[in-house]
Amino acid sequence: xxxxxxKGLRKAFGGVVAARDVSLTVERGEMVALIGPNGAxxxxxxxxxxxxxxADAGSVLLDGVAITDATPQDRFRKGIGRTFQVAQAFLSxxxxxxxxxxxxxxxxxxLRLWTPARERYREDALQLLAQVGMEGTANRSCAELAYGxxxxxxxxxxxxxxxxxxxxxxxxxGMAPAERSALMELTDTMxxxxxxxxxxxxxxxxxxxxHADRVLVLLGGQIIASGxxxxxxxxxxxxxAYLGDTHGLRPLLTSSP
Amino acid sequence: MDLSFILxxxxxxxxxxxxxxxxxxxxxxxxxxxxIVNFAHGSLYMVGAYTAATLVPxxxxxxxxPATFWAGIVLSALVVGLIGILxxxxxxxxxxxxxxxxxxxxxxxxxxxxxxxxxxxxxxxDILGPRAPGLRQPxxxxxxxxxxxxxxxxxxxxxxxxxxxxxxxRTRFGILVRAATQDRDMxxxxxxxxALLFTGTLFCGAFLAGLGGALQIPRVAAxxxxxxSVIAECFVVTVVGGMGSVPGAFLAALIIGQLxxxxxxxxxxxxxxxxxxxxxLVLAIRPNGFFGRPEATGGSHVVGIASxxxxxxxxxxxxxxxxxxxxxxxxxxxxxxxVATEILILALFAFSxxxxxxVGGLVSFGHAAFFGLGAYGAALAVKWLEASMFVAVPxxxxxxxxxxxxxxAFLVRLSGIYLAMMTLAAAxxxxxxxxxxxxxxxxxxxxxxxxxxxxxxxxxxxYLLTLAVTAIALFGLTRLIDAPFGYALRAARDSEPxxxxxxxxxxxxxxxxxxxxxxxxxxxxxxxxFSRGSVDPSLxxxxxxxxxxxxxxxxxxxxxTGPLAGAAVLHALRDWIMPLTPFWRLLLGLSIITMVLIFPxxxxxxxxxxxxxxx
Ligand SMILES: Nc1ncnc2c1ncn2[C@@H]1O[C@H](COP(=O)(O)OP(=O)(O)OP(=O)(O)O)[C@@H](O)[C@H]1O
Ligand SMILES: [Mg+2]
Numbered sequence: 001x002x003x004x005x006x007k008g009l010r011k012a013f014g015g016v017v018a019a020r021d022v023s024l025t026v027e028r029g030e031m032v033a034l035i036g037p038n039g040a041x042x043x044x045x046x047x048x049x050x051x052x053x054x055a056d057a058g059s060v061l062l063d064g065v066a067i068t069d070a071t072p073q074d075r076f077r078k079g080i081g082r083t084f085q086v087a088q089a090f091l092s093x094x095x096x097x098x099x100x101x102x103x104x105x106x107x108x109x110x111l112r113l114w115t116p117a118r119e120r121y122r123e124d125a126l127q128l129l130a131q132v133g134m135e136g137t138a139n140r141s142c143a144e145l146a147y148g149x150x151x152x153x154x155x156x157x158x159x160x161x162x163x164x165x166x167x168x169x170x171x172x173x174g175m176a177p178a179e180r181s182a183l184m185e186l187t188d189t190m191x192x193x194x195x196x197x198x199x200x201x202x203x204x205x206x207x208x209x210x211h212a213d214r215v216l217v218l219l220g221g222q223i224i225a226s227g228x229x230x231x232x233x234x235x236x237x238x239x240x241a242y243l244g245d246t247h248g249l250r251p252l253l254t255s256s257p
Numbered sequence: 258m259d260l261s262f263i264l265x266x267x268x269x270x271x272x273x274x275x276x277x278x279x280x281x282x283x284x285x286x287x288x289x290x291x292x293i294v295n296f297a298h299g300s301l302y303m304v305g306a307y308t309a310a311t312l313v314p315x316x317x318x319x320x321x322x323p324a325t326f327w328a329g330i331v332l333s334a335l336v337v338g339l340i341g342i343l344x345x346x347x348x349x350x351x352x353x354x355x356x357x358x359x360x361x362x363x364x365x366x367x368x369x370x371x372x373x374x375x376x377x378x379x380x381x382x383d384i385l386g387p388r389a390p391g392l393r394q395p396x397x398x399x400x401x402x403x404x405x406x407x408x409x410x411x412x413x414x415x416x417x418x419x420x421x422x423x424x425x426x427r428t429r430f431g432i433l434v435r436a437a438t439q440d441r442d443m444x445x446x447x448x449x450x451x452a453l454l455f456t457g458t459l460f461c462g463a464f465l466a467g468l469g470g471a472l473q474i475p476r477v478a479a480x481x482x483x484x485x486s487v488i489a490e491c492f493v494v495t496v497v498g499g500m501g502s503v504p505g506a507f508l509a510a511l512i513i514g515q516l517x518x519x520x521x522x523x524x525x526x527x528x529x530x531x532x533x534x535x536x537x538l539v540l541a542i543r544p545n546g547f548f549g550r551p552e553a554t555g556g557s558h559v560v561g562i563a564s565x566x567x568x569x570x571x572x573x574x575x576x577x578x579x580x581x582x583x584x585x586x587x588x589x590x591x592x593x594x595x596v597a598t599e600i601l602i603l604a605l606f607a608f609s610x611x612x613x614x615x616v617g618g619l620v621s622f623g624h625a626a627f628f629g630l631g632a633y634g635a636a637l638a639v640k641w642l643e644a645s646m647f648v649a650v651p652x653x654x655x656x657x658x659x660x661x662x663x664x665x666a667f668l669v670r671l672s673g674i675y676l677a678m679m680t681l682a683a684a685x686x687x688x689x690x691x692x693x694x695x696x697x698x699x700x701x702x703x704x705x706x707x708x709x710x711x712x713x714x715x716x717x718x719x720y721l722l723t724l725a726v727t728a729i730a731l732f733g734l735t736r737l738i739d740a741p742f743g744y745a746l747r748a749a750r751d752s753e754p755x756x757x758x759x760x761x762x763x764x765x766x767x768x769x770x771x772x773x774x775x776x777x778x779x780x781x782x783x784x785x786x787f788s789r790g791s792v793d794p795s796l797x798x799x800x801x802x803x804x805x806x807x808x809x810x811x812x813x814x815x816x817x818t819g820p821l822a823g824a825a826v827l828h829a830l831r832d833w834i835m836p837l838t839p840f841w842r843l844l845l846g847l848s849i850i851t852m853v854l855i856f857p858x859x860x861x862x863x864x865x866x867x868x869x870x871x872x
Contacts (some may be wrong), residue, residue, distance in 0.1 A: 088755035
């Protein structure tokens with residue numbers, strides 16, 4: 001069964017229609033890229049799937065079950081993990097505690113009143129950090145980390161929920177090129193080995209064409225093209241929206257029309 | 258009840274609506290541009306009233322007539338406007354980027370300063386102003402007499418609304434004010450001289466506050482209690498109307514004026530309650546008031562408890578402190594023991610607030626509500642049920658916990674400044690109930706005879722009892738803060754979207770935090786009642802809430818031990834300095850302001866930070 005299916009999603013902010021009739025699917029073990037210029041509506045779509053925004057119209061199905069009106073909390077329990085465009089972590093805590101917090105919540109222990117939180121699920125948390133290559137910073141304060149490292153912590157937090165589907169809104173923003181490909185390699189491996197579904201946005205076209213199984217192009221809130229990376233690279237409509245160069249695509253428009 | 262009576266009542270309502278609008282309009286303008294909720298707005302109103310009540314009679318002596326009277330009113334408002342400019346230059350412009358808690362506290366420091374200054378300059382007596390020339394005779398409406406000055410007030414409101422509207426729509430300054438209200442960054446991007454815009458706005462805001470106060474002089478004597486009573490009402494008006502919205506303030510003032518005028522017929526003594534209930538209702542339905550817009554929140558992690566590696570010697574140190582404190586009765590006299598008892602109680606009070614602010618990022622400005630509920634819960638149990646201390650203290654705790662549950666249920670939907678205002682409103686409702694429900698609460702006099710049983714009567718015994726109870730409560734609260742519950746609260750404070758997306762039920766946690774903090778403060782209040790032998794409404798007042806905040810701030814919001822140190826320092830200072838000087842409030846106010854400006858981390862926080870920097 002299709003892991004994620006979004007049908008006819010629409011969202012307007014006042015007069016600005018940020019997403020109109022957006023439909024997409026993500027299968028298990030598949031990495032899908034959602035690309036588009038700034039303001040195309042990518043984050044809006046992510047937030048409707050993640051539950052941060054309520055869709056004006058349309059529906060979201062996870063494993064065939066409608067979660068259109070579910071809270072972010074419900075979606076977490078149903079297996080959606082996510083990272084945010086502007087990294088969201090618990091900056092007053094250590095890196096390890098960030099992961100522990102997610103594990104505590106996953107085991108529904110967030111209302112426990114007595115044993116210290118920092119003693120719970122240490123091993124599991126360390127393991128998750130090791131997966132994203134952050135075990136060395138476990139006891140550092142999250143506020144001291146470089147931005148790219150916070151993004152990796154975010155990924156570990158998302159993984160702590162044992163998700164089926166991961167939403168990654170610009171996962172590599174703020175990282176050096178080498179770091180980028182390392183992180184996407186990691187995501188790629190996990191997607192295949194655990195048969196996760198991944199929906200991500202990215203401005204770096206090397207990342208997109210290097211890792212996505214399918215690419216969706218969003219422009220002015222609408223999906224104007226979708227298909228395998230090679231097809232998208234050649235698509236004239238996409239080339240119109242983006243100026244092609246030797247690498248592939250580079251944003252031409254800075255805002256939606 | 259006939260038609261003419263209803264009409265007169267409605268007119269009364271319109272008159273108070275006008276006065277309220279004129280004052281609140283200034284507050285909302287200032288908030289719109291500077292994003293500061295100016296607690297001192299009520300003080301400016303008070304200064305306006307005092308200035309006019311002093312100035313106008315002198316002017317009328319020189320030349321009697323309506324023109325002189327009105328010129329005197331406007332002149333007084335101008336004087337207050339100039340004070341507003343000073344306020345902006347000396348203080349506000351240094352705290353625009355500070356967390357809202359600090360802004361509220363600093364401007365409350367200004368309130369304290371003004372309270373002493375006003376007494377020094379205008380004397381301690383209330384001053385009744387002259388009646389307005391030409392408006393001395395009441396007029397007759399449907400056979401009833403109605404003061405003609407009230408009619409003038411009714412007209413003044415819409416005139417001010419029109420003038421402000423023109424200012425905002427037709428002048429360059431006004432366009433900038435509106436732009437800044439909608440989007441601060443945009444103004445910065447335009448490269449406008451921001452300082453001038455902000456100073457100008459403060460002038461307008463203070464002018465309106467002064468005008469509101471000056472217009473009162475023929476109706477009420479200028480008195481030293483005006484500042485806090487009017488600021489509470491102004492908060493309600495601006496919050497209900499939507500912070501920053503002038504039409505919203507007008508609408509809200511109209512509704513509140515009528516509610517007061519007719520509410521008095523239904524609940525003769527509870528107009529305040531009705532007004533604050535309206536606010537609670539509106540915020541429950543529209544969390545940003547009638548015309549307010551959601552405020553961008555975030556970045557609150559700058560002020561709050563952060564993880565620190567556990568100190569291995571910590572428990573030992575705590576036990577040592579406990580032993581020293583337990584040995585205090587061996588050397589201290591009863592007076593010192595009384596002070597020490599109160600410090601312990603206040604430390605618990607402040608610590609329970611730490612759970613909300615430092616851990617949860619929930620800026621509560623009405624923590625006195627829970628302290629007072631605890632104290633009254635205990636005292637009422639003694640008075641009406643003849644309960645012993647061992648039943649009365651838990652009753653206080655339970656009542657305050659229940660209060661936390663009820664108030665918290667309203668609060669969890671709100672954030673930022675609306676939350677602060679709402680907590681303040683909740684405390685004011687309880688204050689009004691305690692004050693006005695004389696049959697049960699004893700009104701202004703409160704309840705006396707709340708003493709511990711004879712064997713616990715000696716100071717040393719009561720001190721040790723208090724020490725035991727607060728030590729247990731503080732230990733429990735620290736466990737709570739270190740446990741998953743406290744961590745989840747912090748998580749929601751650090752990043753709400755992140756907390757939600759890992760499945761944390763943010764609102765439930767916050768609600769429980771209010772219950773726990775309420776119970777903690779209630780326990781402190783109940784102990785306090787038995788230590789003093791009485792309770793009175795001041796326990797629920799704004800100054801009590803500010804005391805708790807000051808202790809937190811003194812000690813530092815980043816440190817768990819902060820509130821304990823803060824309570825000790827504040828109470829000891831008050832005890833030693835207050836008898837020595839008539840300027841206690843001025844000193845306290847200046848200290849609060851200085852603290853906000855120099856040690857935004859608090860004393861303990863600064864020491865810790867310094868140590869970490871060096872490490
Ligand atoms: N909360 C909001 N209120 C009003 N308008 C919004 C809001 N969020 C997004 N928009 C508007 O919706 C449109 C789409 O925004 P969105 O953030 O989804 O774009 P994006 O594709 O993620 O852009 P970027 O690449 O810059 O992240 C933009 O025009 C934006 O201004
Ligand atoms: Mg985006």
